Amino acid sequence: MAVMNIREAINQTLHDAMERDPSVILLGEDVAGGAGTAGGQEAIGGIWGTSTGLIGKFGPERVIDTPISESAIIGAAAGAALAGMRPVAELMFADFIGVCGDQLINQIAKFRYMFGGKARCPVVVRLIYGAGMNSAAQHSQAFYNLLTAIPGLKVVLPTTPADAKGLMNEALHGDDPVMFFEHKALYGKKGEVPEGLHRVPFGHARMAREGGDVTIVALGRMVSFAEKVADKLAEEGIGCDVIDPRTTSPLDEEAILDSVEQTGRLVVVDESPPRCSVATDITALVAQKAFSSLDAPPECVTAPHTPIPFAPELERAYVPGPPAIEAAVRRTLDWG
Amino acid sequence: MAVMNIREAINQTLHDAMERDPSVILLGEDVAGGAGTAGGQEAIGGIWGTSTGLIGKFGPERVIDTPISESAIIGAAAGAALAGMRPVAELMFADFIGVCGDQLINQIAKFRYMFGGKARCPVVVRLIYGAGMNSAAQHSQAFYNLLTAIPGLKVVLPTTPADAKGLMNEALHGDDPVMFFEHKALYGKKGEVPEGLHRVPFGHARMAREGGDVTIVALGRMVSFAEKVADKLAEEGIGCDVIDPRTTSPLDEEAILDSVEQTGRLVVVDESPPRCSVATDITALVAQKAFSSLDAPPECVTAPHTPIPFAPELERAYVPGPPAIEAAVRRTLDWG
Amino acid sequence: MQYSQDGLLRAYRRMATIRQFEERLHEEIAKGEIPGFTHLYAGQEAAAVGVCEHLDNDDMIVSTHRGHGHCIAKGCDVKAMMKEIYGRRDGLCKGRGGSMHIADTSIGMLGANGIVGAGAPQAVGAAIAARAEGKGKVAIAFSGDGACNQGTTFEAMNMAAVISVPAIFVFENNHYSEHTGDKYAVATDRDIASRAKAFGMEVWRANGCDFYDTFETMAELLDHVRGSGKPAAIELDTERFYGHFEGDPQRYRAKGEVDRLREERDALKIFRAHEATDEMLDLAQLDAIDEEVTALIDAAVDEAREAEKCDPSQIEEDVYAAY
Amino acid sequence: MQYSQDGLLRAYRRMATIRQFEERLHEEIAKGEIPGFTHLYAGQEAAAVGVCEHLDNDDMIVSTHRGHGHCIAKGCDVKAMMKEIYGRRDGLCKGRGGSMHIADTSIGMLGANGIVGAGAPQAVGAAIAARAEGKGKVAIAFSGDGACNQGTTFEAMNMAAVISVPAIFVFENNHYSEHTGDKYAVATDRDIASRAKAFGMEVWRANGCDFYDTFETMAELLDHVRGSGKPAAIELDTERFYGHFEGDPQRYRAKGEVDRLREERDALKIFRAHEATDEMLDLAQLDAIDEEVTALIDAAVDEAREAEKCDPSQIEEDVYAAY
Ligand SMILES: Cc1ncc(C[n+]2csc(CCOP(=O)(O)OP(=O)(O)O)c2C)c(N)n1
Ligand SMILES: Cc1ncc(C[n+]2csc(CCOP(=O)(O)OP(=O)(O)O)c2C)c(N)n1
Ligand SMILES: [Mg+2]
Numbered sequence A, B: 001m002a003v004m005n006i007r008e009a010i011n012q013t014l015h016d017a018m019e020r021d022p023s024v025i026l027l028g029e030d031v032a033g034g035a036g037t038a039g040g041q042e043a044i045g046g047i048w049g050t051s052t053g054l055i056g057k058f059g060p061e062r063v064i065d066t067p068i069s070e071s072a073i074i075g076a077a078a079g080a081a082l083a084g085m086r087p088v089a090e091l092m093f094a095d096f097i098g099v100c101g102d103q104l105i106n107q108i109a110k111f112r113y114m115f116g117g118k119a120r121c122p123v124v125v126r127l128i129y130g131a132g133m134n135s136a137a138q139h140s141q142a143f144y145n146l147l148t149a150i151p152g153l154k155v156v157l158p159t160t161p162a163d164a165k166g167l168m169n170e171a172l173h174g175d176d177p178v179m180f181f182e183h184k185a186l187y188g189k190k191g192e193v194p195e196g197l198h199r200v201p202f203g204h205a206r207m208a209r210e211g212g213d214v215t216i217v218a219l220g221r222m223v224s225f226a227e228k229v230a231d232k233l234a235e236e237g238i239g240c241d242v243i244d245p246r247t248t249s250p251l252d253e254e255a256i257l258d259s260v261e262q263t264g265r266l267v268v269v270d271e272s273p274p275r276c277s278v279a280t281d282i283t284a285l286v287a288q289k290a291f292s293s294l295d296a297p298p299e300c301v302t303a304p305h306t307p308i309p310f311a312p313e314l315e316r317a318y319v320p321g322p323p324a325i326e327a328a329v330r331r332t333l334d335w336g
Numbered sequence C, D: 001m002q003y004s005q006d007g008l009l010r011a012y013r014r015m016a017t018i019r020q021f022e023e024r025l026h027e028e029i030a031k032g033e034i035p036g037f038t039h040l041y042a043g044q045e046a047a048a049v050g051v052c053e054h055l056d057n058d059d060m061i062v063s064t065h066r067g068h069g070h071c072i073a074k075g076c077d078v079k080a081m082m083k084e085i086y087g088r089r090d091g092l093c094k095g096r097g098g099s100m101h102i103a104d105t106s107i108g109m110l111g112a113n114g115i116v117g118a119g120a121p122q123a124v125g126a127a128i129a130a131r132a133e134g135k136g137k138v139a140i141a142f143s144g145d146g147a148c149n150q151g152t153t154f155e156a157m158n159m160a161a162v163i164s165v166p167a168i169f170v171f172e173n174n175h176y177s178e179h180t181g182d183k184y185a186v187a188t189d190r191d192i193a194s195r196a197k198a199f200g201m202e203v204w205r206a207n208g209c210d211f212y213d214t215f216e217t218m219a220e221l222l223d224h225v226r227g228s229g230k231p232a233a234i235e236l237d238t239e240r241f242y243g244h245f246e247g248d249p250q251r252y253r254a255k256g257e258v259d260r261l262r263e264e265r266d267a268l269k270i271f272r273a274h275e276a277t278d279e280m281l282d283l284a285q286l287d288a289i290d291e292e293v294t295a296l297i298d299a300a301v302d303e304a305r306e307a308e309k310c311d312p313s314q315i316e317e318d319v320y321a322a323y
């Protein structure tokens, strides 16, 4: 298997998909870069480097640099999908869902249902998200909770290169709209990636660690922090299950419940602020469906109920980190 | 005390506020109605009847009929607030938050924090919401969860005429942005309304019923359904606490936890779909902070994870109703 | 312009069908038989039909909250539509959409839409698909004088021009957005079309109560779009005979306004008057169509009334293709 | 136009301050001392200053992601700005906003903004407040050639015209939105100004690298707006000397493009050249200002570097006035 980082895995998967399937198109701001300039095409290949090389191969009719008009980008993706294509639309920052929210929550999410099951709208929206780069309040948010709340959308959070490829391929083969959240601090993360048409089914969690004493469900960038804590505690003989749900909608309830039934202890780690978050969602799930297994109060390790601050000291305090996770794990173990 | 319905209470409160405070202005589509027509001004007084009579008294510079441009409506409210006014902006349907989401979640919500506490942005956004009128998927949603998730916003759900007045007055006296959710099916609900500058502080729940055996936390229109169930069960000797949080951000955690500590049983009733909802938020709160008090798994009674269907039979099945609440209460009592 | 008898009869039939569909709904809604709120298209028939008579099933349209006319003009099954509006299980969208959410993608009708302004960007996407197919097909966004102020509509026009796709923006100016007049809400140097022109598009204007004018102007426009692959816009001056929604007291109207419109601006009367002085059709043919349409609408209402209601157990179907 | 010596010196000082602020930031960022990503305003000084020299503290502006120039032109404290950009506790926004979120509402600077297109509607609201006050004040939205394609910007122009408020839309066309050229992304029949004109507004155009041209054209525009209470727009042709953000490899630029711009389109050089042939100022006065500004910027950087860092315990402050 080839070793590559998440950025490369996404880029390669897009290359393969566009080659295989002529109905796959890409739209977004500067996905090629350089349109209408003296420097010419492919000045940048996407500001994240995930669409490098695509315009050279597939041309500007399939790799479409757009004006700054997110509603039109997502709306155009919606229309193209209704008309039979498989558009991949890029939101340069997930924070911009507010600018195109209607197309996400009232259009793409609802067409199939409202139209009696006869319309298909397989749009993949790539949302680049997450704190950790001092990009402040409007360029750092982890908004997957807002879209997990919307029936009709699927929500995906790859955390490894292999999953980035497998989940993207799955998105490009299904007939449903998929919100594909890419954490900017994870782009450089390396790993082995299976060759060929590797697919990872939605709704199947990845067991990142198996330990048996505490269940940690971690989301996105939080998975690697949870792994660190698990490895550290393992040295003390404390075994953590670390579950990476990979998709929050659908959610692999079974994997979470099975683990909690064994451990009796739950810690959910989520980069979003606490209210109406995926952390509370999973906590409520466990409280309802694994009630008698729980031996200690579930713990939510989340960002605080604040916008994301700019200063490094503040942003570090904002993002949940290994110490907070470790403390929460110990609290559940010490309880009672 | 005068008896009036919620529609009238809101209308009266707006009249009083605009009289008292020249910085209060109203903006929205057809808030007066009839601009640029032969029929002339005040053709309608707001399609919900909540702004009737205002333009006659305060004129078109303070009661501003706008084009269909929700982003500009909320954005203008934001700018006017930064400049010292107290704008009340109407979103004719809460479903339209997708059209102006950025101004809500990235602008209004964050100014104070991003600008180091020196800016004030006391916008009141009136969002008319809720199912029950066969308005289908794009005109019926209960989106308060999406805004409760956003730090910097306050979220208010009045359920009685007195609270509608008191919470609106509170909103118009604070310096924070307030998302004021008005359920369309509750407009006709009558009750006594205190005279004068009646204010209801945010973050203080209303105990709609006291019973002591089960805690029901109900939101918006669900409160009256919960009351019905409580009254019915009271006849069997089953006592329900019915808590109307009135505001979901801030949330009166204490009232909820106190009640659960006594009852050991929790049912949350929420008109939103289940995922990342206020129902899961409150359930997680209780699971974390009243863990040892809980004698049975908490129950969430919510809409299903589907868009809102049009046909009456389907919409009735969509909206949580007294039978589902009653069943959940009985499940918590029968448990174990 | 050369018309065929068949073509004219078909156009008239479609306009008459829209009119009678809406007039009948107006009656049925008053009886309280129809759930939800409904926006009637009566008065604008020449707009939808004048545009859609140029299209076939591979051309695509996106519609608005006032979508019945567009649906019928594009060829949706009238009986299935009626069932949908009644909220019945075998309505065109299984009773889940209702009046504001009728679609039939199999014939290029990509959906009515409850969100004002949502459709225009979708037409740009459909036009991307049309370009990719390379068969000279087009995608059309219907928007009102209210929708033309929504940011999405501007974005869509700009993007269509930037990426050069065969998207057509049809602005039906019926002079009201809800209770507000276009003269108030639409700031322009001249009209809605001139705002579209500022994006560098070719624009046209036509009388949207006159089938011939709309049809002929659209012919020119489509020649341009199909030839160049570029977007274009047209503003149709038209009229709404009923309230914004059924139940609207219409206090914003001038006294006698609707009577005057029904006298002077009725698309069916204008069509008949034209044919009366023309050799193409015999008015008796039109009378016959009217009768056939009446029978169709009667049957549609009867069948919708009798049709099976929705089954609550199906509420969770079709949210996803697979979940 | 009649200029005062004082006025010209003040304008030059502001332009020089912006330039040196940005040039110095460019250096400091390269050293890795400054967190986050930063968009420099160098090259556009004449635009911000030519506009803001007409304003006082009661007039309001809303700015963009590229906001340092607007802040300085509007009178924000330069040292406090520098501390903010370094993320320090007593930065202008307590280190919580950073480069993209600098504001000082007390002097009518309503905020830089990380969301492209968010500002224009806010200026309309500020103009509502200005109208209510009745003192002839105005509210200005700065937008780029990229932002002019965002739906919100169009909505704002339409709404300002509809409700007739003294909002001014200043379009700084620096010919790029990130890596994309304005010739590609802005579809027009002529230019950005002509799109604004399609909303029925009066529009102006000026050379946004030439203080005099911008200032004089703005004088006309402001006469119109203050006199009529109506909105207006102006397009300023200007240039960006650095990348979109610091770190941008700028492969979209023509070879030697920036060198040419620095030669031919430098607002400070143009100002000096003008004054060299003018009686108003002595170039030595400008040299003296340059030196004073250098000292100010040196001090600002030194103080920012030394300044206390933020205290994590304060993270939850100022989310609400009261919660
Ligand atoms: C985003 C949004 N804002 C507001 C509404 C409420 N609304 C429905 S139709 C309408 C007026 C539309 O006017 P126009 O575009 O002229 O279409 P017409 O009703 O005249 O056909 C409004 C304001 C909506 N459905 N969606
Ligand atoms: C809504 C939104 N979309 C995209 C971006 C990313 N972005 C930041 S600046 C920019 C380009 C802006 O171009 P322009 O308006 O010309 O301003 P300039 O950078 O030239 O000053 C883009 C696309 C953003 N910040 N906000
Ligand atoms: Mg209209």
Ligand SMILES: [Mg+2]
Pocket (backbone or CB within 6 Å): D144, D145, D146, D172, D173, D174, D175, D176, D177, D178
């Ligand atoms: Mg630019």
